[in-house]
Amino acid sequence: MLKRALAVISFALMLLTLPANAQTIAAAGDVLLDRGVAAQVQRHGYGYPFAHIRSTLRSADIAFANLECPITSRGIKVNKRFCFKADPRMTACLADGGLDVLSCANNHSMDCGRTGLVQTMAALKVKGVHWCGAGDTLADALTPTVVRVHGLRIAFVGFCDFIPEGVFLRDDRPTLAMASDENVRAAVTAARKQADIVVASFHWGVEFTDGVTDRQRHLAHVAAQSGADLVFGHHPHVTQGIEIVHTGKRTCLIDYSLGNFVFDTHLGYNKDPESTIILKVVVNRHGLRRASFLPVTIRQCAPSIAHGEEAVGMEARISRLSEQLGTKILGNTIELN
Numbered sequence: 445m446l447k448r449a450l451a452v453i454s455f456a457l458m459l460l461t462l463p464a465n466a467q468t469i470a471a472a473g474d475v476l477l478d479r480g481v482a483a484q485v486q487r488h489g490y491g492y493p494f495a496h497i498r499s500t501l502r503s504a505d506i507a508f509a510n511l512e513c514p515i516t517s518r519g520i521k522v523n524k525r526f527c528f529k530a531d532p533r534m535t536a537c538l539a540d541g542g543l544d545v546l547s548c549a550n551n552h553s554m555d556c557g558r559t560g561l562v563q564t565m566a567a568l569k570v571k572g573v574h575w576c577g578a579g580d581t582l583a584d585a586l587t588p589t590v591v592r593v594h595g596l597r598i599a600f601v602g603f604c605d606f607i608p609e610g611v612f613l614r615d616d617r618p619t620l621a622m623a624s625d626e627n628v629r630a631a632v633t634a635a636r637k638q639a640d641i642v643v644a645s646f647h648w649g650v651e652f653t654d655g656v657t658d659r660q661r662h663l664a665h666v667a668a669q670s671g672a673d674l675v676f677g678h679h680p681h682v683t684q685g686i687e688i689v690h691t692g693k694r695t696c697l698i699d700y701s702l703g704n705f706v707f708d709t710h711l712g713y714n715k716d717p718e719s720t721i722i723l724k725v726v727v728n729r730h731g732l733r734r735a736s737f738l739p740v741t742i743r744q745c746a747p748s749i750a751h752g753e754e755a756v757g758m759e760a761r762i763s764r765l766s767e768q769l770g771t772k773i774l775g776n777t778i779e780l781n
Contacts, residue, residue, distance in 0.1 A: 466728040467593045469643070470504035471676050472740075472747075473720055474512040474704035477530035477537060480708025481745045485537065493706045494541030495722070495746035498531035500722065500738065501542035505593045508600070509705055510645065510678040511538075511546040511553070516563040519556025519689055522610025522735020526689065527555045534569045537706075539571040543572070545591060548618045549577025549602035550647040550678065554611045558618040565618075576645060586627060588635035588642075596729065599639035601631040605648040605659070606679075614695075623663055626710075629670045636671035640729045644672040649680045649701060654765055656684055656700045665689060668696035673731050676723070677701045685765030688774070688780055694731050695780055699723050699770075708745050718742040719750065721760045735778040737762065 477485075477493075485492055494501070501507040515535055521527045538546070546568065550576060554561050561578060568575050570695055573743035579585035588599040603623035613619050634644045642666040663673045670690040675698040677684065684701035705719035719741055726734040729738050739750035739758035750758060763773040772779040 451459050456482065456749040457676045461745075465596070465620065466726050466733055467505040467596050467598070468502055468597070469725050469727060470507045471673070471725070472501075472507070472509040472697065472706050473680065473703060473705040474529065474708045474730045475538070475543070476512045476708065477534040477706075478513045478528040480704055485534065490534070490536040491540050493746050496746060498540065498757050500749065504724070506544045506591060506598060507542050508545045508643070508645075508676065509543055509547075510550060510647065510702075511564075512549055512550060513555045514554070514560035514564045515567045515756045516556050516560035517563065519666025521556055522553070522554070524609040527554075527769055528552050529556050532563065532733050535571045535573070536569045537565045537569075538573055543573060545574040545576065545589065545600050546578050547602040547645040547647070547676075547678065549584055549585070549604040549645065551604060551606040551608055553578055553620060554608040557611055561618045569638075574600070576600040577604065578619070581617050582619050582621070582634070585619055585621040586631045588631065588638055590639050590748065596641065596727070597639040598622050598641045598643065598727070599635035599735045600643045600645065601643040603628060603631075603647070603663070605646065605663070625666050628663060628666045631661065632667050632670035641677065641731070642672045643674045645676045647677070647679045648677060649684070651680055651681060654682055654684050656769065660700055661687075664698045664700070670773045672696055674725060674726065682706075683762060683765070683770045684690055684761065686694070686771050686778060687766070687769040688693070688771050688778070697725065697732055697778070697780070698734055704742060705740075705747055706745060708743060709742050717754075719754060719761070720747065721758060721762065732780055735780060737778070738776065
C-alpha cells in the first residue's frame with residue numbers, strides 16, 4: 445500500500461512541477477464495457493470499473509483510451525467469434541472514470557454494424573466524451589478531433605489496421621478511418637496545421653505477443669514523419685515497447701501497445717491479475733517535455749495502481765522491450781533524448 449501511495453504522490457508532484465504552459469496527457473489501453481465488465485457493473489454499480497484509478501485519470505488534463513466495443517441498444521450483432529455490444533447506460537462508467545477522448549477506430553467498433561457505430565458516437569457526445577477515428581463518412585472519420593486545454597490545442601486522429609468483419613465499408617456512410625499510408629499522412633498533416641500537439645492512435649499488431657511487427661513500425665514512422673508528437677497503439681492486449689523517433693523538427697514518442705485497461709481478464713482470455721500501464725506525458729507548444737508511466741494491475745476487470753513486485757516487474761518489462769527499440773528507461777521515466 446505504501447509503494448502504491450508513493451507512485452500516486454510521484455505523479456501528483458510531476459503535475460506540480462510542470463514546465464511553463466505545459467499540459468498532461470494520460471493514455472491507457474483497451475476499455476471493454478460488455479461481457480465480464482458489464483457483469484461486474486451489474487453487481488457493483490457504474491462506478492466500479494474506474495473506482496481505483498479515476499483520481500489518476502482526472503489529475504491529467506486529458507485522459508485517452510481505446511473503446512473496444514460499440515455502445516448501442518439498436519444495432520444487431522454481426523456474425524463473428526468475438527462480438528461485443530454494450531448497453532448505452534454503460535457510458536456512465538466512462539464519464540465517471542475521467543476519460544476525455546477515446547479511439548473508435550478498431551475491429552470491434554462496428555460489431556453491431558453502422559447502426560451501432562452511429563449510436564456509439566451519439567452516446568459519447570451526450571456524455572461529453574470526444575472520439576477519433578470514426579465518423580458519419582470517411583472524410584469525417586479522418587478529420588482530426590481537436591481538444592483545447594488551457595489554450596493548448598491537442599489533435600487526435602485514429603486508424604484501424606483491420607477490416608471490420610461482417611460490414612461492407614462505404615466512404616459515404618458511417619465508417620472507420622483505415623490505416624493506410626495515404627490516410628495517415630493526410631490526417632496527421634491536417635492535424636498538424638490545426639493543433640500544437642498531434643496524437644495518432646492505431647489499432648494494429650498481433651494479439652498476445654510483445655513483438656512489434658514491421659507493419660506497426662512502418663505506420664508509426666509515417667505518422668511521426670507527418671508531424672505526430674505521440675503515437676498510441678492498441679489491439680495486442682499486452683503491453684509492448686516504447687520508441688522515441690526524432691524527425692528533425694520534433695520528437696515523437698511511440699507506445700506500440702498500451703495493453704488492456706478495463707477488461708475481463710478473469711474469464712480466461714488473459715491471466716488474472718494482469719499487468720499494464722498508464723502512459724504519462726507532459727507537453728507544451730514546443731512538443732514533448734517529459735514522459736513516464738505508471739504500472740497498473742487489473743483484477744476482476746478493474747485497474748488499480750500496482751505496487752511492490754508487480755510494479756517492479758512491469759517497469760523491468762517495459763524497459764526491456766523499449767531497449768530493443770533503442771529507448772532507455774530509468775525506473776518508470778522515459779528518456780526523450
